[in-house]
Amino acid sequence: MDTLYIISAIFWFPSSWIQIVVISLFYSLIYSIFKHYCLPYRVLRRTGIPFDRPTYLVGNNFDFDPLTLHKRQLEQQKKYGLVYGDFFFTIPTIFIADPEMIKSIMVTHFSNFCNRFQAINMPILFEKSILRIADEPWKRIRTVMIGSFSAAKLKPIGNLVSDSCRILMISFDEGFHKNKKVSLTKPCEHLSMHVLLAAAFGIEFETLKDESKITEAVNVLFANMPVGLRMVMMLSIRLWEFLEPLMGGKVLSSMDYLMQIVLNVINDRRNNIKLNKSCRQDILQMLIEAGDKGKLTDEEIVAQVFFLMVGGYQTTANTLMFALHSIATNSNVQEKLYDEIQAKYDNNNCHIDYDFVLELPYLKMVLEETTRMYPPVIFPDRGVKEDITINGLLIPKEVMIGFPTYAIHHNPDYWPNPEEFRPERFTVEEKAKQIPFSYITFGGGQRHCLGMRLAKLEVKMAIVNILLKYELFPVEETKVPLEIKSEATLMPVEEIILGLKKR
Ligand code: HEM
Structure with a gap:
């Protein structure tokens, strides 16, 4: 009764402030529904592609557990085919798993798809990073950075990676002496961070404890953020920055900590340059030199260092964890790989460096097959500059283009028996038969992954070091098949534990 009275009062007394508030709220709601539901819905309807009906504000995000995004890609592909729509919150998204169209987007029509979709408001450090920036600033920064990742620059880095592998082997030796087993997460994460810090930024820590602190801080950035908080981030970055610490989150404090480390490193390097001390020609040096020539601002330098530390790490x-699990659980692959490594090792004065791993074709195939089965980045994206029609499909400028890498890599039309680990798919002859852009672990076109060579070098050197000393095998705790989840990157659900036998 009371409610009825209040409602009638609102409408009978037009000048009351309550009425003004209610009417404003009412119109805001209508406007919000129109903007965040009707408009995005109309955009996808216009394309004529199939999609599941979204929910207001959250789109299709609550239709599945976000940790199973890779499975969702397979399901949607089965249901709708190679091109379908989806709503990432309120963003109309077109998923494209057709290799020919992927090539058109990444390469042929690059100028129309040269930027990533600005899906989420991100803290400033991410906004200024090469991953996020667009157009001319992206071109300028990529041109500066690309030299640091060339084959010539990576060759000397092989020695630093080799040093880092020595630390990795200490963990394996400890595991062997303790219970003839090794848990992979910590050693693989430490190797990755150690290589990035030492090779890219010339940081070498006195103790593993300091390095662990950084690793932990970066891990926080990868932890799965609750969906509610992620929504707030998309709607208002300021509100998110206010709420995140209050809700017990550590993302902002970890970012502050990492930012401080990065700033200290840059300052130290600048001081060394001033004092004429010889400096390593690493990625950091290139960025600073470009900055001194006016090509990069300080803020941009910090953002790139920060992104490389975060993006190249997990x-x-x-990838190393996935590769070791695949090798341990496929004894024939391990045998063949070991024979290849051993044969080369005997003839090579026992020095494992850049050239050593480059000349191991089967190792290359094992790594390619690993990243086909387990692509760490399962959802690279692009924004659209202007409406365009490709292969008869209208792509409106409002949409985000998503490439469902996991589904593409598990499509039996391109990869027969996709769940079978078979490096022979990547022999020279078989590769010649592969459909271009049916393997996109590192993306494609001019925006492909800049750190691909460094990542491959590191994983290959780690595998060689491990296999020369130990035979790997599954133990009771080893999950076969491996269970995986989609966090910021594709990762194992549980710790991977493997058995070790000395060679
Ligand atoms: C196995 C490890 C890695 C995988 C699977 C991977 C994968 C990817 C993918 C899929 C993209 C998006 C490409 C596209 O949109 O076409 C990307 C971008 C990028 N990656 Fe990697 N990445 C790895 C390691 C690294 C490392 C170690 C670094 C550097 C230290 C790095 C630096 C970058 C950069 C700078 C970009 C942005 C390029 C641009 O927008 O111009 N990545 N990566």
């Missing part, structure tokens, strides 16, 4: 660590 992708590489997970």
Whole structure:
């Protein structure tokens, strides 16, 4: 009764402030529904592609557990085919798993798809990073950075990676002496961070404890953020920055900590340059030199260092874990790989460096097959500059293009028996038969992964070091098949534990 009275009062007394508030709220709601539901819905309807009906504000995000995004890709592909729509919150998204169209987008029509979709408001450090920046600033920064990742620059880095592998082997030796087993997460993560810090930024820590602190801080950035908080981030970065610490989150404090480390490193390097001390020609040096020539601002330098530390870390660590699990659980592959490594080792004065791993074709195939089965980045994206029609599909400028890498890599039309680990898919002859852009672990076109060579070098050197000393095998705790989840990168659900036998 009371409610009825209040409602009638609102409408009978037009000048009351309550009425003004209610009417404003009412119109805001209508406007919000129109903007965040009707408009995005209309955009996808216009394309004519199939999609599941979204929910207001959250789109299709609550239709599945976010940790199973890779499975969702397979399900949607089965249901709708190679091109379908989805709503990432309120963003109309077109998923494209057709290799020919992927090539058109990444390469042929690059100028129309040269930027990533600005899906989420991100803290400033991410906004200024090469991953996020667009157009001319991206071109300028990529041109500066690309030299640091060339084959010539990576060759000397092989020695630093070799040093880092020595630390990795200490963990394996400890595991062997303790219970003839090794848990992979910590050693692989530490290797990845150690290589990035030492090779890219010339940081070498006095103790593993200091390095662990950084690794932990970066891990926080990869931890799965609750969906509610992620929504707040998309709607208002300021509100998110206010709420995140209050809700017990550590993302902002970890970012502050990492930012401080990065700033200290840059300052130290600048001081060394001033004092004419010889400096390593690493990625940091290139960025600073470009900055001194006016090509990069200080803020941009910090953002790139920060992104490389974050973006190159877990992708590489997970790839190494996936590779070791695959090798341990496929004894024929391990045998063949070991024979290849051993034969080369005997003839090579026992020095494992850049050239050593480059000349191991089967190792290359094992790594390619690992990243086909377990692509760490399962959802690279692109924004659209202007409406365009490709292969008869209208792609409106409002949409985000998503490439469902996991589903593409598990499509039996391109990869027969996709769940079978078979490096022979990547022999020279078989590769010649592969459909271009049916393997996109590192993306494609001019925006492909800049750190690909470094990541491959590191994972290969780690595998060689491990296999020369130990035979790996599954133990009771080893999950076969491996269970995986989709966090910021694809990763194992549980710790991977493997058995070790000395060679
Ligand atoms: C196995 C490890 C890695 C995988 C699977 C991986 C994968 C990817 C993918 C899929 C992209 C998006 C490409 C696209 O949109 O076409 C990307 C971008 C990028 N990656 Fe990696 N990445 C790895 C390691 C690294 C490392 C170690 C670094 C550097 C230290 C790095 C630096 C970058 C950069 C700078 C970009 C942005 C490029 C641009 O927008 O111009 N990545 N990576």
